[in-house]
Structure formats: structure tokens, C-alpha cells
Amino acid sequence: CPVCKSDKYLTPNLKLLVSPCFHKMCESCIDRLFGSGPAPCPMCHLVLRRNQFMSQIFEDLAVEKEVRIRKRVAKVFNKRPEDFPSLRLYNDFLEEVEDITFNLMNDVDVAETEAKINAYEMENKDSIAANQARMANENRFQSYQEELQKQEKEHRREEYMQQLEDERRQKEQEKTDLIKELVNGHIEEEEENEMGLLMLLVVVFLFYFYVGVHQQISSSRPCNATICRPQTIISIKTTNRFTSKHIITIWTIDNALMDHFGHGYGRGR
Known part of the structure; x- marks a missing residue:
């Protein structure tokens, strides 16, 4: 932990969490610093809350940072090609999204980039909500299709197992009949x-x-x-x-x- 300098060699149960500013801290330090309310980050002085800390998914912290930034930006800039009158405008939109992602990942003009994100979110609040609802419906439909495919596969597997069982019973019956005949x-x-x-x-x-x-x-x-x-x-x-x-x-x-x-x-x- 960069705050209390504890490590897993001396504390085997040590668990590190990642802040929104992508700094690691152990659970003990998080409880001590942010247990009573918002407080500045010990490294960058960004005001943080206790519930903003998350478990680290990727071993490389840079990859962890990029994935989280892309998820955050994609949640706001969620327009699709059908939302633009031409492909050229959609490509310009994607280029702007990549510029915002690059600035946040490399700490370039962070304040200006954050202001730009907030302004876009306020101007396109309705379209963002509509696209999020549409995406949620598509995800539900995709989950429904996957469930149907899973049930169909299970049904085919049961039919196949039943066919094997019928063939086995038929062979046993033929064997029994042959023994009786003999x-x-x-x-x-x-x-x-x-x-x-x-x-x-x-x-x-x-x-x-x-x-x-x-x-x-x-x-x-x-x-x-x-x-x-x-x-x-x-x-x-x-x-x-x-x-x-x-x-x-x-x-x-x-x-x-x-x-x-x-x-x-x-x-x-």
C-alpha cells in the first residue's frame, strides 16, 4: 500500500483497491481516510468517496485505467451510425471520442476534457438515455436468444440420450429374445x-x-x-x-x- 507501506509478505490478507484516479490503497487506509466522508486522495488530492474504490481486474494498472476510461466515455458518447446523416460525420464523432479517451488516459488537459464531457452529457441527455435504453433492450433480447439456444441444445441432447437409451433397450430385448429362442x-x-x-x-x-x-x-x-x-x-x-x-x-x-x-x-x- 503506498499510504501505510504494508505488503502481502507481512500481511497475507492485504487487499488493495483502485480509486477513480487510479491509485492503489489498502482497505484499512480507505476505511481510515474515507470512512467519515469525502476526502482528498493522498497522492493527487482528488476528492474521493469510499464507495468509489473498486477491485482491480487486470494485473497491469495501465490496462485497468484504459478499460475503465473507455467504459465511462462510451456510456456518454453512445451514438450509433444511424444517428448521423452521413458516414463522414460518424467517423468525426469516433475521432473526437478517441481524442477524449487519449487525454484522460495520459492526463492531458484533464480539466478541459472533463468539462467537455459534462457539456456534451448535458446537451444530449435525452439521446443518451434513449440509446442506453435501446442498448439495454438489445442486451435483454440477446440474453433471451442465448437462453433459447441453450434450451434448444439441451432439448437436442435429451433427445439424443433418449435415442441411445432406446437403442440399448432394443439390443437388450433382442439379446433376451435370442437367448429364449436358443x-x-x-x-x-x-x-x-x-x-x-x-x-x-x-x-x-x-x-x-x-x-x-x-x-x-x-x-x-x-x-x-x-x-x-x-x-x-x-x-x-x-x-x-x-x-x-x-x-x-x-x-x-x-x-x-x-x-x-x-x-x-x-x-x-
Whole structure:
């Protein structure tokens, strides 16, 4: 602090504020000097009030000074291009604003510049207020548009998340259905295999029965070309409907037995 010479090394909680004349002072000195009312600045003797001190935003005090001066000047000189009959007049207006800003930043003819600002503010009080109101409306409209865009983005994000959730549920349902189908198919396959095994046992029984009869026929009648014929193929086929594989069991029976026992019943049986 330039007044009490305190620093953050000895006082870690030291907080410096900036005056309108852009001089730093700590909070303790501000309370001591300006707590009872307006008082002159210890550095430049400009009369200040306690509520005029503000926190420093930028590290460089010169940048802090320029930003504040430009905000102050723009608040008064707030005309727009549509307020002038020609572009040349608007450019002259901007040049005048830059001259005022330069004088205040570099402390050139400060009193004359301040008087010029006050005179312009008194002469254009109504237009300044109208432009400030218009700017406030534009800022509110801009905030409203930003809020709408934010809500729209949030709505699109919710729709996208809902779509992802629906896709996930659909995949889970498809997986569940596939598992159920596989389980049911496995049960049906076991039933088909059991039925095929039963048919196989029947064929085996018939085969051994035919073999026994064939032995009796062979012992009573010699085999010749007219009796001994090629064998008939009997097959049992079961199908796995998931793998599309066929399981074929083949049994052969002498046609002589078929002629002997199939007489009167048809070869197809």
C-alpha cells in the first residue's frame, strides 16, 4: 500500500483497491481516510468517496485505467451510425471520442476534457438515455436468444440420450429374445433327438427280428439269384434347425425279408 507501506509478505490478507484516479490503497487506509466522508486522495488530492474504490481486474494498472476510461466515455458518447446523416460525420464523432479517451488516459488537459464531457452529457441527455435504453433492450433480447439456444441444445441432447437409451433397450430385448429362442430350440432339438432315438430302437428291433426270420428262411431254402436281391436301405433323418445339419442313420435289410414280410402290405411300408 503506498499510504501505510504494508505488503502481502507481512500481511497475507492485504487487499488493495483502485480509486477513480487510479491509485492503489489498502482497505484499512480507505476505511481510515474515507470512512467519515469525502476526502482528498493522498497522492493527487482528488476528492474521493469510499464507495468509489473498486477491485482491480487486470494485473497491469495501465490496462485497468484504459478499460475503465473507455467504459465511462462510451456510456456518454453512445451514438450509433444511424444517428448521423452521413458516414463522414460518424467517423468525426469516433475521432473526437478517441481524442477524449487519449487525454484522460495520459492526463492531458484533464480539466478541459472533463468539462467537455459534462457539456456534451448535458446537451444530449435525452439521446443518451434513449440509446442506453435501446442498448439495454438489445442486451435483454440477446440474453433471451442465448437462453433459447441453450434450451434448444439441451432439448437436442435429451433427445439424443433418449435415442441411445432406446437403442440399448432394443439390443437388450433382442439379446433376451435370442437367448429364449436358443433355449426353446435346444429343448425342441432334444425332443427331436429322443424321437429319433426311439425310432432307431424300433428299427433295431425290427432288424434283429428280420435277421432271425432270415436265418430260418436261409436254412429252409437255398439262396439263388431270384431270391437273394440287393439290400433295401432304411434311413432315419433328424434335422437340427439351428445348425441346418442333417443326422442320418442308415440300416440295410435284405429284400428277401422285405418280400417275405412285406407281402400284402406294400413295399412302401
